[in-house]
Amino acid sequence: MEKKFNDIVELLPTIYKKVKASKELLLANLIMIGEIPAPTFEESERVACLQDRFLMADLNECSTDDEGNVFGILSTTANSKEKKKKDARNILLVAHTDTTVDFEIDHTIAVQPDRIIGAGIGDNALGLAALATLPMILKELNLNLSSNLIFMGECKSLGRGNIGGLKSFLENKKMSINKGICVEGLHLGRLAYSSTGMMRGEIKCEITDEFNWKKRGLSSAIIILNDIISKMLAIPLPSTPKTSIIYGSIRGGGRTYNHIALNSQLRFEVRSEDGEIVTNIKNKIQDIIEEVSSITGAKINIEFFAERHPGALEFSHPLVKSSWNIIKALDIKPQVDTSISELSVLLEKNIPAITIGLTKSEKRTDSQDSLKIDPIFTGITQLIGIILAIDNGLCDENRY
Amino acid sequence: MKTDINKWLDTHTFHHSEFWDLEELVKEKEKKGLKISLCIPTLNEEKTIGKEIVIFKSELQDRYALLDEIAVIDSGSTDNTLEVAKSFGADVYLASDILPDLDPERGKGENLWKAIYQLEGDIIVYIDADIKNINAHFVYGLVAPLIYNDEMKYVKAFYDRPLAVSQGLKPLGGGRVTEILIRPLFSLFFPELTAIIQPLSGEYAVRREVLQEIPFPIGYGVETSHILDVYQKWGLDAFAQTDLDKRVHRNQVTEDLAKMSFGILQCFLSRVKKMGILENLPTLEKTLFQFQRNENKHERIEKIIIEEERPAMITIPEYREKFGLDA
Numbered sequence: 001m002e003k004k005f006n007d008i009v010e011l012l013p014t015i016y017k018k019v020k021a022s023k024e025l026l027l028a029n030l031i032m033i034g035e036i037p038a039p040t041f042e043e044s045e046r047v048a049c050l051q052d053r054f055l056m057a058d059l060n061e062c063s064t065d066d067e068g069n070v071f072g073i074l075s076t077t078a079n080s081k082e083k084k085k086k087d088a089r090n091i092l093l094v095a096h097t098d099t100t101v102d103f104e105i106d107h108t109i110a111v112q113p114d115r116i117i118g119a120g121i122g123d124n125a126l127g128l129a130a131l132a133t134l135p136m137i138l139k140e141l142n143l144n145l146s147s148n149l150i151f152m153g154e155c156k157s158l159g160r161g162n163i164g165g166l167k168s169f170l171e172n173k174k175m176s177i178n179k180g181i182c183v184e185g186l187h188l189g190r191l192a193y194s195s196t197g198m199m200r201g202e203i204k205c206e207i208t209d210e211f212n213w214k215k216r217g218l219s220s221a222i223i224i225l226n227d228i229i230s231k232m233l234a235i236p237l238p239s240t241p242k243t244s245i246i247y248g249s250i251r252g253g254g255r256t257y258n259h260i261a262l263n264s265q266l267r268f269e270v271r272s273e274d275g276e277i278v279t280n281i282k283n284k285i286q287d288i289i290e291e292v293s294s295i296t297g298a299k300i301n302i303e304f305f306a307e308r309h310p311g312a313l314e315f316s317h318p319l320v321k322s323s324w325n326i327i328k329a330l331d332i333k334p335q336v337d338t339s340i341s342e343l344s345v346l347l348e349k350n351i352p353a354i355t356i357g358l359t360k361s362e363k364r365t366d367s368q369d370s371l372k373i374d375p376i377f378t379g380i381t382q383l384i385g386i387i388l389a390i391d392n393g394l395c396d397e398n399r400y
Numbered sequence: 401m402k403t404d405i406n407k408w409l410d411t412h413t414f415h416h417s418e419f420w421d422l423e424e425l426v427k428e429k430e431k432k433g434l435k436i437s438l439c440i441p442t443l444n445e446e447k448t449i450g451k452e453i454v455i456f457k458s459e460l461q462d463r464y465a466l467l468d469e470i471a472v473i474d475s476g477s478t479d480n481t482l483e484v485a486k487s488f489g490a491d492v493y494l495a496s497d498i499l500p501d502l503d504p505e506r507g508k509g510e511n512l513w514k515a516i517y518q519l520e521g522d523i524i525v526y527i528d529a530d531i532k533n534i535n536a537h538f539v540y541g542l543v544a545p546l547i548y549n550d551e552m553k554y555v556k557a558f559y560d561r562p563l564a565v566s567q568g569l570k571p572l573g574g575g576r577v578t579e580i581l582i583r584p585l586f587s588l589f590f591p592e593l594t595a596i597i598q599p600l601s602g603e604y605a606v607r608r609e610v611l612q613e614i615p616f617p618i619g620y621g622v623e624t625s626h627i628l629d630v631y632q633k634w635g636l637d638a639f640a641q642t643d644l645d646k647r648v649h650r651n652q653v654t655e656d657l658a659k660m661s662f663g664i665l666q667c668f669l670s671r672v673k674k675m676g677i678l679e680n681l682p683t684l685e686k687t688l689f690q691f692q693r694n695e696n697k698h699e700r701i702e703k704i705i706i707e708e709e710r711p712a713m714i715t716i717p718e719y720r721e722k723f724g725l726d727a
Contacts, residue, residue, distance in 0.1 A: 024488065028458030031451060035533070056463070108532045108648070111450035113480075113487040 005322065008388045009329045016330075016381045018140050022133055026376065027111060029053060029132040034118050034125030035107045040098040040161040044068060047097055050128055050153040057135035059151060067168040068155040070097075074135055077144045089147040089178040091390055092351075093134070093383075094166060094342055095127030096157035115362055115370050122361055122369035126185030128153055130358055130380055137380065147391045150177070157341065159200075162306040166345050179319060179390045180346040180353030181383065182339070185371065188379045189327060192337040192355035193320045194312030195344030196242075197275040199282055199304055203228060203266045203289065205252075206299040221264035222252045224298050229266065231288045235281060241273035245281070271340065275309050308340050311347035319352045319395040326385035327356075330378050352397070356382060403636045405595045412552070412640040413597075416541030422464040425540060429547050435468045436543055437521030441511035443475040445529035446484050452527065452534045453488040459536035466540060471519055472529075473498070473511040481529075493518055499718055505708055508602075509618035516611045516713045517722065523547075525605035532648040541642040542605035553610045553638040554630050558598035559647040575600070581661050582624065585668055589677060590628070592636050599627050600664075603644070610634070612714040619707045620660045621667025628671045655690060659705055662688040666707045 019026075033053075038046035051070045054062045059072025076088040099120035101107070109118035118125070131151050138145070156164035170177075184190075205221040205228075229247070237243045246269040253261030270285075272278045286302060293300040313320050315336075327334040339355045346353035358379030362370040389395055419425055429436065438456060442449060453470060460466040472485040472492045482492045496504045498514040512526055523546050525539055542555045578600050586593040593599070600623050614629040616622055630638055652660075666686075672678045688703045713719050720726050 024454050024458040025462055027454045031455060032535075109451065110447055111454055111484075111488070112446075113450065113484055 004392075005325065005389065005394055008326070008385055008392070008394075011388070012326075012329060012381055012385055015137075015141060015384050016377055018137055019380045019384070020377045022137050022140070023373070023377070025136060026129055026133045026380075027116065027373070030116065030121065030125055030129035031109045031111070031118075033128050033132065034109050034121045037101065037103045037105075037107050038098050039100070039102055040156060040158045042103075043097040043155045046128075047153055047155060050097065050132060053132035054135075054151060057132065058139075059135055065169065065172070067165050069165045069169055070153040070155075072135075072151045074138065074145070074149040074151065076146050076148050089390065090150055090175050091147050091387060092150045092152060092177045092180040092346075092353075093131055093183060093387075094152040094154050094180065095131050095183045096124050096165070096342065097128060097153045097155050098158050098161060099123065099125070100158055114374065115372050117368060117370045119368055122185040122359075122371055124183075124185050126358055126371060126376070127183040130183055130376075130383065134380070134383070137384070141384070143388070145387070145391050147178075147387075148175075149387065150175075154342065160305050163342060163345050166342050170345065170349050170351075177346075177351050179395060180342075180351050181386060182342040182346070182353060182355040183383065184355060184357050185359060185369075186361055187335070187357040188359050188375045188382075189332045189335045190337040190355070190357040191320070191323055191327060191334050192339040192343055193315070193317065193323075193353075194338050195308055195310060195347055196271045196273055196338045196340055197278040197310040198272075198306070198308040198340040198344070199270045199278050200306040201268055201270075201282075201285065201302055201304045203268075204301045204303075205264045207260070207262055207296075220253070220261045221298065222261045224292060224296050224300070225250070225252060225264040225266055227296075228288055228292050228300070231292070232268075232285060235284050237281075238277065241277065243270075243272035243274070243277050243281075245270050269340075273310055273338075278307075308344040309348055311344060313347070313352055313354075317352060317395075318397065319354060319390070322389040322394050323354050323356065323386050326389060327382055329385070330382055332378060332382070352395070354386075356386070358383070403592055403595075405592065408595055408636060412545075412595075412637070414541070414545055414640065414642045416537040416642055416644050419537075419540050419544035422460075422466065422536075422540060425544055425547060426464050426466055429466065432547065434523060434547065435521045436466060436523045436525065437469045437471060437515070437519035438467050438539060439512065439515040439519060439524055439526050440470075440472045440485075440490075440529050441475070441508050441515075441526065442472050442477060442481045442485070442529045443508075444477045444479045444481060446477070446479040446481045448532065448534075449481050449529050450484045450488055452529060452531065453485055453490045455534050455536060456539060457489050460539055466543065468521060469519060471515065473515050473518065475506055475508070475511060499716065501718075502716075505618045505710070507618035507708070509616045509622035510710065512622060513616035513618065513710045513713065516608065517716070517719050522608050523605055524608065524611060526603060528602040533646065538603060538644055539605075541644050542603060545640040545642065546605055546607060549640070551637060552640045553607045553634060554626070555605045555640045555642060556596060556598065557601040557603035557644045557647075558596075558641050559601065559644055577657055577661055577664070581664065589672060590631065593627060593631060595636065596627065596639060597641055599623060601647075603647075610638070612719070613712050615712050616710040617663075617667050617707045618710060619705070620663030621707050624664050625667045625671060625709075628668070632675065658690060659688060659703060662703075663705050663707050666705070670707075 036046040047070045054072035062072045064070045101120035105119050154165040205224045249267040252264030270281045289302045324334050343355045359375040360372045470490045472490045486492045495511045498518045545555045617625050673681045686706050690701045
């Protein structure tokens with residue numbers, strides 16, 4: 001018989017206990033997965049490790065696809081009389097396998113009684129470790145789900161990967177996906193159910209050795225890029241719908257004080273709640289590039305390599321409401337968030353989906369995350385609670 | 401009779417990947433009724449101990465019941481080593497609390513020796529606490545040859561030993577004391593023992609019947625003296641060795657390696673003297689002299705290094721009583 005929301009809330013303390021009892025399994029999975037470097041496009045070793053863990057957890061149909069994603073299915077255990085197996089819901093649990101941490105960074109993870117420290121573990125080794133450990137916890141809980149859970153370690157998600165792994169899966173999948181949960185290490189309490197429009201670009205300026213150094217202001221690729229940035233900063237951005245340009249990375253020159261910089265590079269991201277605004281800004285940036293290029297004679301290339309369209313569930317959507325209430329029932333303050341990652345692709349395909357986080361970070365730098373251990377148990381309890389809500393039909397669109 | 405070294409290497413050298421099937425390994429362990437204890441000797445290892453315990457408990461107790469106990473035996477850490485180890489489920493002991501009626505000694509060998517009394521296993525596997533790239537294969541790779549081969553008694557680890565250095569991993573360069581001290585000594589006096597690729601590795605698994613019979617230097621010489629004692633009593637065939645791929649650990653400065661070499665030489669020479677191989681050896685000095693530069697002067701530094709030794713555990717009355725050896 002399907003559970004009511006209150007029945008699920010009553011189960012949460014029991015779930016929490018079982019999750020906590022799996023502490024060593026969870027941390028061991030996090031260590032084993034997180035110590036394998038996995039920059040985008042080079043995730044295969046981490047994917048292989050995750051596949052081993054899926055196999056050990058007795059998931060069905062453990063496999064990788066041509067793209068390099070890894071899958072395992074926890075098939076419904078519901079009695080066929082209660083619910084026909086072919087009618088079972090398919091819930092996709094997805095975590096990306098790639099990181100922004102390069103190979104040369106030390107990936108060693110340190111474990112303290114209350115926290116775990118390592119490169120890129122919040123984004124997203126913890127999400128993967130949760131997927132690797134979840135089948136064991138569900139087995140211990142003996143929940144008899146009437147849905148199929150599809151566990152997916154997604155490759156090619158970040159940067160130029162452009163969520164390629166998930167896009168490919170959704171294009172080629174043989175089964176329907178009823179709901180999606182994107183699992184991220186950080187931050188516990190976040191609940192994303194909308195995606196902003198987004199476009200990423202990279203501008204590269206090059207000048208030649210023979211460039212005339214006497215031409216004031218034009219004698220360096222850095223100065224040319226600076227000119228471009230100044231013009232980009234002058235683009236008017238509306239506050240409603242929320243719109244921003246993130247200047248993420250800049251490189252240039254790199255030899256000595258007295259050598260003219262022959263090249264420079266800017267990576268940026270445009271975000272807006274309105275897709276049309278993103279397109280307008282894109283056009284304006286292209287105009288800027290043409291203008292600066294023609295004035296300076298420098299070779300300036302712009303490449304746009306990732307684009308997302310805005311999309312959202314209503315706050316009143318049963319998936320959002322149920323997730324919100326599960327988080328609150330665990331004494332966590334829910335934080336509405338938007339996402340530009342996996343969630344946007346799922347929403348674009350009309351698959352109701354959310355993104356949640358699993359723990360809190362104590363300190364975060366480019367190369368080290370320090371994650372609190374105790375909140376992880378709440379984070380995974382939240383995940384199981386939401387799965388139960390979906391499994392019991394509490395998140396179906398026609399419910400109200 | 402001399403052992404054919406090449407043949408020995410073929411039959412007594414393993415790679416941990418040969419033992420990947422932990423389900424099979426645990427079945428064989430249970431069939432033979434063996435108990436296995438893991439001992440991690442510690443002194444101020446709070447940074448690495450948690451990870452070791454988590455990995456071993458998760459993979460070799462919760463998933464596969466290979467280890468019957470995971471114990472940390474500590475020399476008196478002043479940091480949170482014991483608290484961290486305990487919080488992740490290890491049994492923790494202060495070496496000074498074990499066999500408290502004996503005069504206390506401090507050193508890694510003391511912890512290893514007291515583990516024989518404290519732990520219950522038929523096989524004890526020793527793993528250092530400072531391994532950064534710890535993995536379950538560090539334990540099962542060492543224990544498996546003993547589970548599958550009744551005639552093997554002492555399994556040592558060997559590695560392609562990278563050192564943790566500032567600019568990533570350096571592929572070779574570890575085992576300096578082995579290459580410039582131990583292997584030349586073994587080549588001179590015990591050529592067969594050169595087949596042991598990394599005699600000084602701190603990771604090994606040993607049957608209780610062997611551990612209780614051999615004395616334990618408590619300082620730098622414990623590994624060397626074990627090899628000599630086991631070799632003398634049971635021959636080269638009692639040994640096996642497993643390739644554990646790589647071990648990332650803290651590098652030691654040359655001055656410390658000199659102290660280590662001095663301690664090892666004390667143990668080595670006193671043993672060959674006892675064996676009657678070297679006669680008329682003078683009394684061995686206990687002071688190591690090193691030099692340091694102080695502005696324009698060279699100063700001599702003296703370091704006293706005494707290799708104390710615990711007797712074979714089987715001679716300790718409390719041990720005989722605990723394990724019913726007098727019955």
